[in-house]
Amino acid sequence: MLAERLAAAGWLPADWAGSFAAVDRGAFVPARAWVDDEYGSPHPIDRDADPTRWRAAVYADVPIVTQLDDGATVWPATGGHATSSASQPRVVLEMLTALDVHPGHRVLEVGTGTGYNAALLAHRLGDDQVVTVEVDPTLAELARARLAAAGYKPMVICGDGAVGWPAGTPYHRVVSTAAVVAGHVPYPWVEQTRPGGLILTPWGTPFRNGGLLRLTVHDDGAATGRIVGDAAFMRLRQHRAAAPFGHAARLGDLLDASTTAEESTTTVRPLEVATGHAAFAIGVAIEGVQSGVFPDAEPGHVEVLLYDVRSESGAAARITPTADAAGRWPVRQHGPRRLWDEVETAYTWWALLGRPERTRYGVTVTPTRQQVWLDHPSNIVPTP
Template sequence: MITAAQRHAALIDSLIQSGELVDDRLIAAFRATPRHLFIPEVGALTVHGTVLDARTSPEAWLAAVYSDDAIITQVDDGDPTRRRHLPTSSSSAPTIMARMLEAADLGDGQRVLEIGTGTGWNAALLAARLGDTNVTSVEVDPAVLAGARSALAAAGRSPATHLRDGALGYPPGAPYDRTIATCSVTRVPRAWIEQTRVGGLVVTPWTAMEGAGVLAPLTVAEDGSASGHFRGGLGFMLLRSQRMPDVPPHGLDAEPDETRVVDEDVISPLTEFATAFPITFMVPSWRMGLRSMGTGMGLWLSATDGPSWARVYPYGDEWAVEQGGPRSLWDEVERATAEWGALGAPDHDRFGLTVAPDERHRLWLDTPDGPGWDFVLPDR
C-alpha cells in the first residue's frame, strides 16, 4: 500500500511539474500541509458520487484524497430532508487551489482574509505560508466550521476562524493585503473591496451564472474600485447568499410564440466553456441548462427578469429552436455569439472585470478602456 506521505509528495511533485506551483515558499507550504488531514474519514464523496470510507477502504480513500480532484464534504447544506443531493461544501482540486494561491502573489508578512473555511486545508496552506496570526478565515456553516477547526487543530495550525456570512468579510481585522474567496460570486461584495488595502488583491472565482466561471484577481484602487484580467476557467459553488432561487425555469412545457429549424448544431457551443463563457455575460439576466427531451438532449434558456424562455433540441438532422415571452432570448444569444465572433472569438483570459465604487460590474476585452459590457446582475 502506498503511504499517505508518498501520495502527498507525489501530488506536490505533479503540481510543480505541471507549472501550477512555482513559488518556493508556497511549495514549502504545500509540502508541510498534507491534504488527508482535512478530509473526513467518513461521509465524503468523490465528484462521481463514490462514497469514501477510510475505515473500510483506506487505500481507496487515500487514492481519492490525493487525486487531483475535488472531494465533496457536504451535500444539501447538511440537511438530510432536502434530498436534492447537491454539493454544498468541498475540498477543491489541488490544481485549482495552487492556481488561486499563485494568483494571490503572496508575500512575507501579508495579512489575508479567506472567505469560506470549508475543510480548512486552504486556511492551513495560507497559515503555513504566512504564519497563523496573519490568516483570518470566515465560514457561514457552523457544522463545516466545526470540522475545519478540528482538522486545523489536529494539523497544528491556528489561524483565526469565525462563524460569519462571507459576504460581509470580517471588519475587525481589516485592512487585509489579500482577500481570497473559496466560493464563486456573480457580484463581488463591496465589503471585500473595502476591507482590502489599496494595491491589495481580491482573488475570487467569478461567474455570470452557475457553471462557466473564471479566476478573477482584482487589484483595489484608491477610488474604491477593483479591476483585473481573468485567469483560467474553473467552477466553484456560489456564495450562499448569491445562489439562484430554487425555482423551475420558465417555459419548460409552454407553447412557443416562435418556432424555427436551423441546420447547424447550436447546442454544443453553449455547453463548451470557451464559447459559452463570453455569452453568459454578453446576454443579460438569464440562465441555462441541459434537459432530456423526446428527441435527445436539449438546452433550455430562462430569463431571470421575467417570463421569457427558449428551448433548443435535436430535430432529425437539424435543430429546433422555440422561444416565448417578452424577450426573444434566443435572438439575444445569436446576436451575442455574432458579436463575439466579430471580435475575433477571443479566449476568456483576454477578458477582465472592473467593479466600480457604486458596485457596477463592467466586463471588458483586453483593457479596462476596451470594448465592454455592463453586467446586469441576476435577480434573486
C-alpha cells in the same frame, strides 16, 4: 504522495511545494463524503467502510463534496446540490499561485470550508497572518477543530464573508473560495485591502459560472483587474438567488409539454453557445439566463437547455447526428422571453468582436458601480 503526483504533472510550483508536502489533505476531508462520477453526480465514500476507495479519492486530483444542501441532505443520500467541498488540488494551486502571497502578507480568506486552504496559507505565512471566514456554523466549528488537530491556528470566524472581517484589516490579499455574481463583488473586500493589494475570487454569471478574477486595489478606492483563469466554485449564499437551484428539470418539462412553443432551427452550434469563451461572453451580455447540457441515452443526442426562472421561459436546442451533418439544429422556445434568440444575438456580437477569450475581459469595482471591460478599462462592455 499527493504533492509528488502534482509535481510530476508540472502543477506544483516551487514556492508551494513545502506546504503541499506538509499539509495532509486527508486530515481535512471528513470520513464520509461524496465523489462525483463522470457525469457530475455525487457518490458516497466512507473511510471506515472502504478506506482504500476513500484514500484513492482524497489523494487524487479531484474535488470531494463535503456537504449537500447546506447540510439538509445527510450522507449517504446523494440528491440535491453540493454546497461545500474540498476543491480539486490543481485548482487550489492555481488560485494560490494567482494570489501571489509573500512572507509578511496578511490574508483574508472567504469560505473556510474544510480548512485545508487555510492550513496551506497558515503553513506558508504563519497562523497570525491568516483570517478565514465561514458562514456555516457547523463547517466553521469542524474546520477550526481540524486545523487545531493538524497544528494550525489561523483565526476562524463564523460570519458573512461578504462583509469581510474589518477587525483584521488591512489585508495584503483577499481570496474567496466561493463565487461571486457579476456586478456584485463585495465592496468591503476592496475597503479592507491595502492599496496595491490583490483580491482573487471566482466570478461569473448565471449563464457561465467559472472565471477567476484578480483585482488590484488602488489609492482612490477602486479596484481593477482581469479574468486570469477558470474556477467554477459554489456561489456565496447571498448570490445564489441570481441562479437558483433546482429549476432546470421543471422548466425543461414545461417546455416539452408546451403546445404553443415556437419551433425553428439555428446554424449556431449549440455546444459552442453553452461552453467556453462564447458562454462567458454571452453571460456578460444577457440577464438572468441559466444553461445546462443534458446528454440523452442515445449516443450523439444532446439537449442544450436555456431557462430563466423569473419569467418562466425556456428554450432548447437539440443535437443529433442528423442535425450535425446538416449544420442546422432544431430549437424550441416557450415563455415571454425568446431565450435562444437572445443568446444567438449575444453570440453574434461576440463573434463580431473577434471571438475574444475570457482573459481579455476585466472588471472595475468602485463604491458606486461595477463595470465589465474588454482589453482596457476604458472599453466598457454593455451589460444588463
